[in-house]
Amino acid sequence: MNTLVAFLMLLGAGFVFIGALGAIRMPDLMLRMHATTKAGALGGGLIAIAAGLHFGEAAVVVRTIAILFFVVLTAPVAAHAIARAAYFTGVKFWDRTLKDEMREKLDTKGNYLRSGLEQPDDDAGDDQRG
Amino acid sequence: MNLVVALPVMIPLLAGSLSLVFFKSHAAQRWIGVLGTAALLIASLVLLAKTWNEGILVIEMGSWPAPFGIVLVSDLLGAIMTVLAGIMGFAVAVYSLPSISREHEAFGYYPLTHLLLAGVCGAFLTGDIFNLYVWVEVLLVASFALLILGGTRGQMEGAVKYVTLNLFSSIMLLVAVGLTYGMTGTLNMADLAVKLPEVENQGLVTVVAMLFLISFSIKAAAFPLFFWLPASYHTPPIAVSALFAGLLTKVGVYALYRFFTLLFAHDVGYTHEILLWGAGFTMITGVLGAAYHYEMRRILSFHIVSQIGYMIMGLALFTPLALVGGVFYIMHHIIVKANLFLVAGVAYFMRGSYELKEIGGLWRTRPWLGLLFLVPAMSLAGIPPLSGFFGKYIIIRAGVEAESWGIVAVALVVGLLTLFSMIKIWNEAFWKAQPEETAARAEQFEKALNQRAVTLMVLPIIGLAIITVFIGLAAQPIYEIADAAAAQLLDSSDYIEAVLGVQP
Amino acid sequence: MEAIMALVVGALFGASVYMMLRRSIVKLVIGLILLSNAANLLIFTVSGLTRGAPPLIPEGMQMPDGAWADPLPQALILTAIVIGFGVLAFAVVLIHRAYEVVGEDDLDQMRSTDT
Amino acid sequence: MLIAVLSGFILAAFAPWLTRAFGDKAGWLLAILPASLFVYFASFIPAVSEQGAVVLEYSWIPGLDISLNMLVDGLSLLFALLISGIGTFIITYAGGYLRGHEYLPRFYGIMFSFMAAMLGLVLSNNLITLFVFWELTSITSFLLIGFNHEDKQARWCALQGLLVTVAGGLALLAGLVMIGITAGSFELSEVLAGGDVLRDNPLYTAIVLLVLAGCFTKSAQVPFHFWLPNAMAAPTPVSAFLHSATMVKAGVYLMARLNPGLGGTDLWLYLLGIVGALTMFTGSFMALRSTGIKAILAYTTIMALGTLTMLIGIGTEAAIIAAMTFLLAHALYKAALFMLAGAVDHETGTKNILKLGGLRGLMPITFLAACVAALSLAGLPPLFGFIAKELMFEATIGAPGIAFFVSLLALASAMMIAAMAAVFAIRPFTGELKETPKTPHEAPPSMLAGPVVLASLSLIFGLLGFIPAGAVVGSAVQAVYGSPLEVELYLWHGFNLPLLLSVLAIVGGVVLFLRWEQVLDTFSRMTFIDRFGPERGYEKSMDGLTWLAAWQTRTLQNGYLRTYLSVTVLTTVVLTLWAYFVRAGAPVHIGDLDFTFYELAVAGLVVVGAIVASVTSSRLGAVATLGMVGFGVALIYVLFSAPDLGITQIMVETLTVILLVLVLYRLPGFLKLSSPAARVRDAAIAGSLGVTMTLLILAVNGVTVVEPISDQLTAWSYPEAHGRNIVNVILVDFRALDTLGELFVVGLAGIGVYAMIRLRAEDKGQ
Amino acid sequence: MTLFVWNILLAIAWISLTGNFSGAGMLTGLIFGYFVLLVITRVSGQRPTYVRKVPQIIGFTLFYIWELTKSNVRVAYEVLTPTHTMKPGVIGIELEGDTDAAITILANLITMTPGTLSLDVSNDRRMLFIHAMYIDDEEQLRRELKDLERRVLELLN
Amino acid sequence: MTPWVVSVVFLLLIIGLVLSFIRLARGPSLADRVVALELIALITVALILTHAIATDVSDFIDVALVLALTGFMAAIGFARFLERGGAGK
Amino acid sequence: MTSMGSLILRTTARFLLPLLLLFSVFILLRGHDEPGGGFIAGLIVSTAFALYLFAFDVARTRELMGADPRFLLGLGLLIATLSGIPPIFFGEPFFTGLWWPIDVPGFGEVKLSTPLIFDIGVYLVVFGAVMTIVLALAEAEE
Ligand code: NA
Numbered sequence A: 001m002n003t004l005v006a007f008l009m010l011l012g013a014g015f016v017f018i019g020a021l022g023a024i025r026m027p028d029l030m031l032r033m034h035a036t037t038k039a040g041a042l043g044g045g046l047i048a049i050a051a052g053l054h055f056g057e058a059a060v061v062v063r064t065i066a067i068l069f070f071v072v073l074t075a076p077v078a079a080h081a082i083a084r085a086a087y088f089t090g091v092k093f094w095d096r097t098l099k100d101e102m103r104e105k106l107d108t109k110g111n112y113l114r115s116g117l118e119q120p121d122d123d124a125g126d127d128q129r130g
Numbered sequence B: 001m002n003l004v005v006a007l008p009v010m011i012p013l014l015a016g017s018l019s020l021v022f023f024k025s026h027a028a029q030r031w032i033g034v035l036g037t038a039a040l041l042i043a044s045l046v047l048l049a050k051t052w053n054e055g056i057l058v059i060e061m062g063s064w065p066a067p068f069g070i071v072l073v074s075d076l077l078g079a080i081m082t083v084l085a086g087i088m089g090f091a092v093a094v095y096s097l098p099s100i101s102r103e104h105e106a107f108g109y110y111p112l113t114h115l116l117l118a119g120v121c122g123a124f125l126t127g128d129i130f131n132l133y134v135w136v137e138v139l140l141v142a143s144f145a146l147l148i149l150g151g152t153r154g155q156m157e158g159a160v161k162y163v164t165l166n167l168f169s170s171i172m173l174l175v176a177v178g179l180t181y182g183m184t185g186t187l188n189m190a191d192l193a194v195k196l197p198e199v200e201n202q203g204l205v206t207v208v209a210m211l212f213l214i215s216f217s218i219k220a221a222a223f224p225l226f227f228w229l230p231a232s233y234h235t236p237p238i239a240v241s242a243l244f245a246g247l248l249t250k251v252g253v254y255a256l257y258r259f260f261t262l263l264f265a266h267d268v269g270y271t272h273e274i275l276l277w278g279a280g281f282t283m284i285t286g287v288l289g290a291a292y293h294y295e296m297r298r299i300l301s302f303h304i305v306s307q308i309g310y311m312i313m314g315l316a317l318f319t320p321l322a323l324v325g326g327v328f329y330i331m332h333h334i335i336v337k338a339n340l341f342l343v344a345g346v347a348y349f350m351r352g353s354y355e356l357k358e359i360g361g362l363w364r365t366r367p368w369l370g371l372l373f374l375v376p377a378m379s380l381a382g383i384p385p386l387s388g389f390f391g392k393y394i395i396i397r398a399g400v401e402a403e404s405w406g407i408v409a410v411a412l413v414v415g416l417l418t419l420f421s422m423i424k425i426w427n428e429a430f431w432k433a434q435p436e437e438t439a440a441r442a443e444q445f446e447k448a449l450n451q452r453a454v455t456l457m458v459l460p461i462i463g464l465a466i467i468t469v470f471i472g473l474a475a476q477p478i479y480e481i482a483d484a485a486a487a488q489l490l491d492s493s494d495y496i497e498a499v500l501g502v503q504p
Numbered sequence C: 001m002e003a004i005m006a007l008v009v010g011a012l013f014g015a016s017v018y019m020m021l022r023r024s025i026v027k028l029v030i031g032l033i034l035l036s037n038a039a040n041l042l043i044f045t046v047s048g049l050t051r052g053a054p055p056l057i058p059e060g061m062q063m064p065d066g067a068w069a070d071p072l073p074q075a076l077i078l079t080a081i082v083i084g085f086g087v088l089a090f091a092v093v094l095i096h097r098a099y100e101v102v103g104e105d106d107l108d109q110m111r112s113t114d115t
Numbered sequence D: 001m002l003i004a005v006l007s008g009f010i011l012a013a014f015a016p017w018l019t020r021a022f023g024d025k026a027g028w029l030l031a032i033l034p035a036s037l038f039v040y041f042a043s044f045i046p047a048v049s050e051q052g053a054v055v056l057e058y059s060w061i062p063g064l065d066i067s068l069n070m071l072v073d074g075l076s077l078l079f080a081l082l083i084s085g086i087g088t089f090i091i092t093y094a095g096g097y098l099r100g101h102e103y104l105p106r107f108y109g110i111m112f113s114f115m116a117a118m119l120g121l122v123l124s125n126n127l128i129t130l131f132v133f134w135e136l137t138s139i140t141s142f143l144l145i146g147f148n149h150e151d152k153q154a155r156w157c158a159l160q161g162l163l164v165t166v167a168g169g170l171a172l173l174a175g176l177v178m179i180g181i182t183a184g185s186f187e188l189s190e191v192l193a194g195g196d197v198l199r200d201n202p203l204y205t206a207i208v209l210l211v212l213a214g215c216f217t218k219s220a221q222v223p224f225h226f227w228l229p230n231a232m233a234a235p236t237p238v239s240a241f242l243h244s245a246t247m248v249k250a251g252v253y254l255m256a257r258l259n260p261g262l263g264g265t266d267l268w269l270y271l272l273g274i275v276g277a278l279t280m281f282t283g284s285f286m287a288l289r290s291t292g293i294k295a296i297l298a299y300t301t302i303m304a305l306g307t308l309t310m311l312i313g314i315g316t317e318a319a320i321i322a323a324m325t326f327l328l329a330h331a332l333y334k335a336a337l338f339m340l341a342g343a344v345d346h347e348t349g350t351k352n353i354l355k356l357g358g359l360r361g362l363m364p365i366t367f368l369a370a371c372v373a374a375l376s377l378a379g380l381p382p383l384f385g386f387i388a389k390e391l392m393f394e395a396t397i398g399a400p401g402i403a404f405f406v407s408l409l410a411l412a413s414a415m416m417i418a419a420m421a422a423v424f425a426i427r428p429f430t431g432e433l434k435e436t437p438k439t440p441h442e443a444p445p446s447m448l449a450g451p452v453v454l455a456s457l458s459l460i461f462g463l464l465g466f467i468p469a470g471a472v473v474g475s476a477v478q479a480v481y482g483s484p485l486e487v488e489l490y491l492w493h494g495f496n497l498p499l500l501l502s503v504l505a506i507v508g509g510v511v512l513f514l515r516w517e518q519v520l521d522t523f524s525r526m527t528f529i530d531r532f533g534p535e536r537g538y539e540k541s542m543d544g545l546t547w548l549a550a551w552q553t554r555t556l557q558n559g560y561l562r563t564y565l566s567v568t569v570l571t572t573v574v575l576t577l578w579a580y581f582v583r584a585g586a587p588v589h590i591g592d593l594d595f596t597f598y599e600l601a602v603a604g605l606v607v608v609g610a611i612v613a614s615v616t617s618s619r620l621g622a623v624a625t626l627g628m629v630g631f632g633v634a635l636i637y638v639l640f641s642a643p644d645l646g647i648t649q650i651m652v653e654t655l656t657v658i659l660l661v662l663v664l665y666r667l668p669g670f671l672k673l674s675s676p677a678a679r680v681r682d683a684a685i686a687g688s689l690g691v692t693m694t695l696l697i698l699a700v701n702g703v704t705v706v707e708p709i710s711d712q713l714t715a716w717s718y719p720e721a722h723g724r725n726i727v728n729v730i731l732v733d734f735r736a737l738d739t740l741g742e743l744f745v746v747g748l749a750g751i752g753v754y755a756m757i758r759l760r761a762e763d764k765g766q
Numbered sequence E: 001m002t003l004f005v006w007n008i009l010l011a012i013a014w015i016s017l018t019g020n021f022s023g024a025g026m027l028t029g030l031i032f033g034y035f036v037l038l039v040i041t042r043v044s045g046q047r048p049t050y051v052r053k054v055p056q057i058i059g060f061t062l063f064y065i066w067e068l069t070k071s072n073v074r075v076a077y078e079v080l081t082p083t084h085t086m087k088p089g090v091i092g093i094e095l096e097g098d099t100d101a102a103i104t105i106l107a108n109l110i111t112m113t114p115g116t117l118s119l120d121v122s123n124d125r126r127m128l129f130i131h132a133m134y135i136d137d138e139e140q141l142r143r144e145l146k147d148l149e150r151r152v153l154e155l156l157n
Numbered sequence F: 001m002t003p004w005v006v007s008v009v010f011l012l013l014i015i016g017l018v019l020s021f022i023r024l025a026r027g028p029s030l031a032d033r034v035v036a037l038e039l040i041a042l043i044t045v046a047l048i049l050t051h052a053i054a055t056d057v058s059d060f061i062d063v064a065l066v067l068a069l070t071g072f073m074a075a076i077g078f079a080r081f082l083e084r085g086g087a088g089k
Numbered sequence G: 001m002t003s004m005g006s007l008i009l010r011t012t013a014r015f016l017l018p019l020l021l022l023f024s025v026f027i028l029l030r031g032h033d034e035p036g037g038g039f040i041a042g043l044i045v046s047t048a049f050a051l052y053l054f055a056f057d058v059a060r061t062r063e064l065m066g067a068d069p070r071f072l073l074g075l076g077l078l079i080a081t082l083s084g085i086p087p088i089f090f091g092e093p094f095f096t097g098l099w100w101p102i103d104v105p106g107f108g109e110v111k112l113s114t115p116l117i118f119d120i121g122v123y124l125v126v127f128g129a130v131m132t133i134v135l136a137l138a139e140a141e142e
C-alpha cells in the first residue's frame, strides 16, 4: 500500500512539475493552458488519491474523492473561462498557429459568436441563453 | 455577575441589528435611534451609579473566569466614558432627526451610529486587550461608513487618508497585542498587570508599550500622528462630525490612560516623558491649525487635536492631581466639542455655509444661538466658570506642582490661542453683518428653515450646554468622581482584585 | 524557523509600506492587504510555531494528543483575518469610488480637503 | 452676600425681558439693583471699620481648594461701593444714551453680568474664584467693547482688549496657582497673613512676574496700555464704567490686594514704581496728543492707572494713603467726565474736540458738571482731586530709591493732565457755537443724574475730607498696607514740597492749555510713536501668529498621504527602535534554525511575491501576485498546524481577489509617478519598519511563556465547552465577544460599501 | 423526477462528506438536500436535467480520469522535449446534442483530452470552437471528437 | 510515508510553484498570470495533501478540499474582468 | 445583454451551486469539532452565489437568493447578538453556552446550543455582507 501511495504521489508531483514547466516553456497562452490545465489537475488528483489511500479512513477517502472531483470539474471550466476571455480580448497567438476558424464568426462588439451554420433567415440577434 | 456592565455594549448592538433588519422603514429606524440611545444613556448612568456605590464591576462573558474568557470591567473611568458615550449618542440621535437627509437614513445612518456607539462602549468597558482591538475595529469601520455617507469628493479624499492611517494604527495595535501575548501568554488586562512585571527584560515591555503608544496616539490624533483627523473630520454630515469629535479620539485617549496606568507604569520616567512631549506639540500644532483656518468645521477639527494635548498632558504628568485633571478634561471636552459642531450645524442651516467669510449676522438675528455658542466656545477656551476652566486649572496646577514649567507655559499659551480662534468664529459668524455677496444664499436658507427642525436641533445643544455649565458651576461632584477615577487608575490593585479575584 | 519567519514578516511589512507610499490608490490598497497579512503572520510567529499538531481533540479524548499548537493565537488571527477582510472590502470599494469621484488614480490629486 | 454678588448674574438673565417690558423706563427700574447693592455694601462700613476684615464663608469646590468665601475689608468694600454706586448711575445713564437701541435689552444683560463679575472679583477671598471673576470681566467687557459689532473696527478693538487681558490673565492664573501652592492655601485672608512665606520662596520672582503680567495687562500699564484707548469703541456708558471704577481697576485692585503678601521687596518697588510712573507719563503725554474727547479720557485713565500702580509699588504709608485716595477721586471724576463726554457726543454727534465749541448756553448743566469734574482731574482745590494729587506728590517725594525719577514724571504728567482737563472742560463749551451733525440740546435727566451727583461728590469730598477718610479710604488703606494706619484727608497741608509741585503743575498746565493747538500740532507730527509703539508689537505678533499658523499647517497638513504615512511610520520606527536599543538592550534570539527546504521555499516565495507585487507595473498582475502571496500565507498556516487559518485565509484571499477584480476594472494601469530618489527614500522608510518588526519578533522570541491561558482553554474545550476544534470553541464560546465584534465589522463593511456605491450625492468638491 | 434524483445525489454527497454511511445519515442528507433544492428551485425554468443514472456517472468518471492521464502524457512529452512540434489552430466542431449538460460535459471533456481546449460555444449552440495543439491531421481530430460526443450523448440518454 | 518520497514530492511541487510564480510575475498578458495563479492554487492543493500525508494529520485535507472548491473562482473573476473590457496591462 | 455568455460556465454554476450550498451547511455544522465554522461556511456559500453571479447576472442572483442580502446581514447580526441573551434568564452572564445535546440521526450527536445559534448568525452575516458588497459592485458595473 505504501508503495502505491508513494508511486501515486511521485507521479502526481511529476505531472504538476510538468505542468509548471509547460507554463514556462510553451510559446503562447493557449498552449500554456494545454499544459497547466491537464497536468495540474491530474497531478493534484493523483496526490489526492494517494492521500485517500494513505489514510484509508472512509471519512478521509470521501474527502479526497471530493477533491479529485472538484479539481477535475473546475479546472476545465476555469480554463475555458480564461481562454474564452483571453480570446475575446485578442490575445496574441504563437506565430506558428495554422488557422483560426472562430475569428470571423465573432462579433466582438456584442460578444456574439455565430456558428456559421445559420439559415439566412435566422434571427442573428436571438440569444438562446437559459 | 453584573449584567449591567454588558448592557452599554449589548443595547447598541441590538439596536443596530434591529435597525438593519428594518432597513426599509425609516420611521422604525428613527424610533430605534432615539429609544436605543436613550436606553444606552440610562444603562450607562445606572452603571456609573453602581460602580460609584459598589466599586469596580466585572462581568465574565460566557461565564469563563478571568483571565481565560473575556471580561467586561467597569471601573470609574470606564463607566464615566460610557456615560459620555450615552450622552453623545442620545444628543446626536435627536439632532439627527431633522438634520440627516432621507437618503442618508436609507443607507444605514442609524445602524451605523448604533454600532459606532457599541464599538466605543465596548472599547471603554473591555478588560481584554484583543477584545479592545476588536471594538476599536468596530467603531472604526462604523466611522468609515459614516464618514463617506454622502459620497462627495471631499469625503472620499478625506476617507482615503482616514482609512489608511487608522488602519495602520490598527495593525500596530494588533502587532502589539500579538507581541504581548507572545511575552506573557495572556490577554486579560488585569492578568497582564500581574504578568508584565514578571517579564525578565523590562525594557522589552517598554518596547511593546511604544507600539501601543503609537497606535493609540494615532487614534487620539496626537502629534505627529494626527494628520488623518483634519483631513477628514470636516467632510461628513455635521451630526456625524459632532459624534466623531466627541467620541472617537477619546477612545485613543482612554486607551492611553488605561494602558499607561494599568499595564505600562513600570518605566514612567521614559514612557511618560515621551507622552509629555507629545502632549505639548499636540496642543501647539492643533491650535495653530485652527488659527489658520476660516471654515468652522476645520477650525473645530484642529481644536480637537489641540485639546487632546491637554488630556495626554494629564496622563503624562502622572500625578494624582494630573490624572484627575485629565479625566475631568475628557469629560468636559467630549460634551463641549460635540456641542460646538452641533451649533456650527445650526448656523449652517441658517446661512448655508461653514465658511466664516461667507456668513454673519447671527448675533443680530439669533442672540440665543450666540449664547448657545458662547457656552461651549468659552468653555473650550477655558474661560471660567465653565467646565473647561476647571479642567485646565487642575492640569495646570498639577503641572505647577510637578514643576513642569515648559508644559504649563504651553498649556497656558494654547489656551489663549484657543480663545483667539473661538473669538474668530464669534466675530465672523455672529458679530459681523451677513456679507453682501452671500446674502442671497443666506436668505434662501433662512426661508427654507423649518421651525420644528430647528427646535429639534437646538434641544440637544441646550442639553449639552446645560451640562457644560453644570460641570463648571457644580464642579465638586464631578471633581469627586474624577478624583476617585484617578485614584483607581493610580492604584491598580482594586482593578486586579476585582477581575482576578485575588490580591495582587 | 521563527527567525526565518521574522525575516518574512519584516519583508512583508517593508513591501506593504513601500506600496502604500506610492501615488497610486490601487497600490495603496494592495499595500494594506499585505500589511494585514504581515501582522497576522507576526502574531503567528511570536506565539511559537508548531509542526503537524493542529489544536484538535481526537474522538474519544479529552485533550489533544501529545504536543499541540497554541489555539489561542490561531483564534485571534482568524478574527483578525476576518476583520481585515471586512475593512479591506471597504477600503477596496473606497478607492474605487475615490477614483470615480476624483477621476485620477493619483493620490497627489486628492489634496483638496487638507489645506 | 453671595446672593448680592451673584444677583447681577441673575438679573442679567431677566434684564433683556424687563427692558422690553418696561421700555424707556427700564433704566430707572433696573438701577434699583445696584442702588440696593450700594446700600447693602454700605451697611458693612461699621463692621469693617471696627474689625478690619470680615470673611463670609460659602463653599464651592472644596476638593480643588476653590471656595466662594467673601472677604469684606476696606479695599473690597471701597471697590464694591464704587462698582455698585457708579453702576447705579451707569444703568440709568445707559437708558438714556441707548434709548430705543436695538441691542439695549442684551446690553443690560451683559452689563449686569459684568457688574456682578466685578463685584465677585473684588470680594472673593479665594484666589481661584477671584480669577474666575477676573476672566468673566474680560469676557463681558469684550462683549461690551464690541457692542457696535457690525463695525469692523469695534470687533478688532474688542479682540485686542480681550487677547491682551486674557493673555495676562493666563499668566496670572499660573501665578495664583503658584501662590496657592507656595502659601499652602488659596484663601486670600490666609495667604496675606503669611507674606513672608511667599517672599522667601524661590518661586517669589516668578510669582511676582506672572501676577504682574496679569495686573499690568488688565490695568493697561506700559507697554500693554495700547488696548485701552481702543476699547473706546464701546458705547460711552460702558467706557465710563470700565474706566472709572471697574475693569481696568481690577489690576490695580489685585496689586493692592496682594501688596501685603507680595509687596515690600525691591522687585516689587522697582517694577511697580517704574512701570507705573512710565505709564502715568505715557498716559498724560498721549492725552495731550489727542483730540477725541473719549480718547483724551482714555489716556487720562492710563495716567491714573499708572499713578496707582506707582503708588502701590512705592508702598510707603503715604503712598498707600495716596493710592486709595487717588483711586476714589479718580473714580468719581472719571465716571462723571465719561458720562458728560457721552452726553456731548450723544447730543452733538461728534467726539472730536476740535469740532466742538460754544455749547455752554445749550448744555449748561453739562458744562457745569464738566467744569467741576475737570477741576478735580486737574487737581485743583477745593476738589477731591487736589487732595489726591497732593498726597501723590508727598508719596513720590518719599519713595525709597526712585524718588527723583517718579517725582519728575509725576510733575510732568500733572502738568499735561491739568492742561487736558482744561481743554476738556473749556473748549467744547466756550467760544462760538460750531456746526455739528446733530442739533445740540441738554441731555435728558437719566444721563445727567450720574455726572451731577459724582461731580458734586468730588466737591463734597474735597471740602469734607473726613467723610471718605473715615468711611472707607481708611479701612482700604489698612487692608492694602497690611496694618492699621491713621488716615486724614484735608485740602491744606501747609506750605511744603507737594504744594509747590502742585502749583508748578497747575502753572505748567495753564501754559500748555493756552498753547494747546501748537502743542497738538507738534506732537501729532511725531508719528514715529504710532509706528513703533507697542501696538505695532501687538499687530506684528498677530501677523506673526497668522504666518506661523499658515506655515505650520501647510507644512504639516500638506495633503500628501505619503507624507502623513511616512511621518507615522518613521515615528513608529524611531520610538520603537529607540526603546529597543536603549531600554531593552537590543535582544536578539535566533532560536533553533530548524526548517525544511519546502518551508523555506514557501517563505521565500511569499517574500518574493510581496516584493514583485510592490514593484510590478501591472495592476492586475499585482492583484494576481497578491493572490499567490495569500496562498503562500495559507500554506504557512497549514505547515504550522493551523488548518482553520489556512481555510479562512484561502477563502478570504479568493474573495479579496474577486472584489479587487470587480472594482478595478475601471481603473487605469499604473504609471511611474515618482522619481527614483523618491522610490529610494520610500524604500528606506518601508525597510526601516520591516527591520523593526523583524527585530521585535526576534526579541520576543527569547521570552518563554510559562503557562499561557490557552492551556486552560484547551483543557476546558471538550469537557466544558463540548467542542473538539479548540480554535472554533474559542471563537464561538470562550471569546464569543470577539467574534461578535468581528461580525459587526463585517456587517458594517457591508453596509458601508453598499452606501458608498449606491448613494451618490452631487459632487460638491471643486 | 429529476429533482428526486438531485435529492438523492445531494444525500449521497452528504454522507460522503460526513462519512456516516448509515440509513440515518442518508435520511439527514435527504433532508438537507431537500432544503437546498427548495432554495435553488424557487427560480422557475431551470429544472435540471443533467443526470439520470448514478452508476453511469461513476463509470464515466473513470473514463474521464483515463482521458486525463492520456492527455497528460502527450503534453508532458511536448513540454519535456526541447523542440516544439506543435501545429496549433482554432477549429469549429458541429454539435449534435443541444442540452446544456451535454454541451458542457463535452466541452469539459474536450478540454481534458490531449491537445484540445474548448474555447466557446456559438450563441445558437450548434458549434463548439476548440483550440488544438495539433491540427496537421484535422480529419482525424474531428473524428476523435465526434466519438467523444457520441459517448457523452449515450451516457446522458 | 518514506521521508525521501515526501522530500522528492515536495521538491517537485516546490519547483513547480517557483516556475508558476515566474510565469505569474512575467505575464505577459493578464490571462497568463491568471493561468499561473490557477496552477499555483492547484499546486497548493497538492502541497497541503502531501503535508497531510507527511505529518499523518488528516485534518489538513479539509484545507485542500476548500481550496479545490473555490480556487477556480479567482480565475472566473479575472475572466469576467477581461470580458468586461478591463485591459489589464 | 451581459457579456458573460458562456453556456459552459452557466451550466457548471447551476451544477455547483447546490453542492456548495450543501457543503457550506456541512462546514457550518461540524465547525465545533473539526476545521470549519460559521465564518468559513458563510464564505463558501458566498462564493457559490458569486459564481452564480458571474455566470448569470445580478437580477437572477437576487431572485435566487430570495431575501435581500442586507436583510440577511441584519438578521444574522440579530441572531448572533440574541444568542448571547438566553443565559441571563438562568442567572448566567451573556454568552454563557447553553447546551441541548440531541442525537440527530445521521450526524451523530448534534449539539444544539447557543454557540451553534451564534455560529448560524455568523454564517448569515458573512453571507449577507459579502453578497451585499458583491451585488452592489456588480450592479454598479452594469
Ligand atoms: Na474631540
Ligand code: NA
Pocket (backbone or CB within 6 Å): E071, E109, E110, E111, E112, E113, E114, E115, E116, E117
Ligand atoms: Na484537451
